Amino acid sequence: MNVHTPNLVSKAPHMGTTIFTVMSGLATEKNAVNLGQGFPDFPCDPHLLDLVNDAMREGLNQYPPMTGVAPLREAVSRKINTLYGRHYDPTSEITVTAGATQAILTIILAIVHPGDEVIVLEPCYDSYVPNIELAGGVVVRVPLTPGTFRPDFDKIRAAISPQTRAILINSPHNPSGMIWSRQDMLTLQEILSPTDIVLISDEVYEHMVYAPNQHWSAAQFDGLAARAFVVSSFGKSFHVTGWKIGSVAAPAPYSAEFRKVHQFNVFTVNTPMQHALARYLANPAPYLELPAFYQRKRDLFRQGLAQTQLKLLPSEGTYFQCVDISELKVPEKNLSEADFCKWLTTDIGVAAIPLSAFYGNGFDEKVIRFCFAKQDATLIAALEKLKGL
Ligand code: PMP
Numbered sequence: 001m002n003v004h005t006p007n008l009v010s011k012a013p014h015m016g017t018t019i020f021t022v023m024s025g026l027a028t029e030k031n032a033v034n035l036g037q038g039f040p041d042f043p044c045d046p047h048l049l050d051l052v053n054d055a056m057r058e059g060l061n062q063y064p065p066m067t068g069v070a071p072l073r074e075a076v077s078r079k080i081n082t083l084y085g086r087h088y089d090p091t092s093e094i095t096v097t098a099g100a101t102q103a104i105l106t107i108i109l110a111i112v113h114p115g116d117e118v119i120v121l122e123p124c125y126d127s128y129v130p131n132i133e134l135a136g137g138v139v140v141r142v143p144l145t146p147g148t149f150r151p152d153f154d155k156i157r158a159a160i161s162p163q164t165r166a167i168l169i170n171s172p173h174n175p176s177g178m179i180w181s182r183q184d185m186l187t188l189q190e191i192l193s194p195t196d197i198v199l200i201s202d203e204v205y206e207h208m209v210y211a212p213n214q215h216w217s218a219a220q221f222d223g224l225a226a227r228a229f230v231v232s233s234f235g236k237s238f239h240v241t242g243w244k245i246g247s248v249a250a251p252a253p254y255s256a257e258f259r260k261v262h263q264f265n266v267f268t269v270n271t272p273m274q275h276a277l278a279r280y281l282a283n284p285a286p287y288l289e290l291p292a293f294y295q296r297k298r299d300l301f302r303q304g305l306a307q308t309q310l311k312l313l314p315s316e317g318t319y320f321q322c323v324d325i326s327e328l329k330v331p332e333k334n335l336s337e338a339d340f341c342k343w344l345t346t347d348i349g350v351a352a353i354p355l356s357a358f359y360g361n362g363f364d365e366k367v368i369r370f371c372f373a374k375q376d377a378t379l380i381a382a383l384e385k386l387k388g389l
């Protein structure tokens, strides 16, 4: 008998481990302050935990409906209506997902046929490109404007072809913290209007926006909403990134296609947390107060960084702060961003993420990203170390 493990032909020969896993692993190994991977190091609202506990004790522990429990879909619909002025039917247009990551993969699997082109704006979140490739799509990379990370609409126009199936946008933007203006959204609407291009709008940082900026959702623009999947994440908004719960709002025909894939992808998302989030959403204060909560942390972190050699870039939204390392007075500034981040973690004791991880070709612009969703004490400890640079 020939017992052997047959070789696999990799579907993803170039895919490594995500930078977030790599840097968090290194931060733990080196006992560094972890400002790399984006997650809070403080607890969520204990009331939210009580609500999960209540739901479990009430026996809400079996499979929920495939699309998500009705109270949560209704709460999401009400929230979008209040904030962005558009009605999504909770029955046919809102689906609860296992976080934004699953939402985005499922959207892409549902709409991208082999050979279809999908435009991504780089730097972009690291799951987009592998998702498109797994679906057999062709990734069309369009750079955001170097330095400002604002959309370059001439380049976007030039990237559109008869094969373009979809465009993925992300505002507030990970990793740069840049926010699309109302005019940006109007320009995109005008560009897409004569086309059949689907918009995938990743809005997971919608509640982390700092004055005087404001979040503009695709849901607010008739011409965008009619062709958009709008993606949100409760993990980001309520400090529970490990819960992996999000939602997708899209016109009924789009939601129907989405659900065909969703049902054989995760089928359902855990029940008690859905009920808890539905009840928690009855009070808008937690997400309405989020900008002030994070703005204070951002300002504390920026004030500290201003006393280091690191050059601050703007942070209009998200919980990320990018810095330029090109003018540092240490020889390690000549390393690649990725090696610089490893050195910073190992020798200085602060983990960060290289922006090159957000580009398909590893473009290196000497910028690294810190996450400031941390207790003040964590930020102060990191700043102390960074002052020693
Ligand atoms: N999109 C962006 C831009 C993100 O930063 C993240 C957070 N990792 C996600 C999607 C995924 O969100 P979730 O944790 O809800 O899967």
Ligand code: GLN
Binding pocket: 018, 020, 021, 036, 037, 038, 039, 174
């Ligand atoms: N969104 C977070 C980040 O960009 C976490 C991503 C992840 O762990 N996959 O850091």
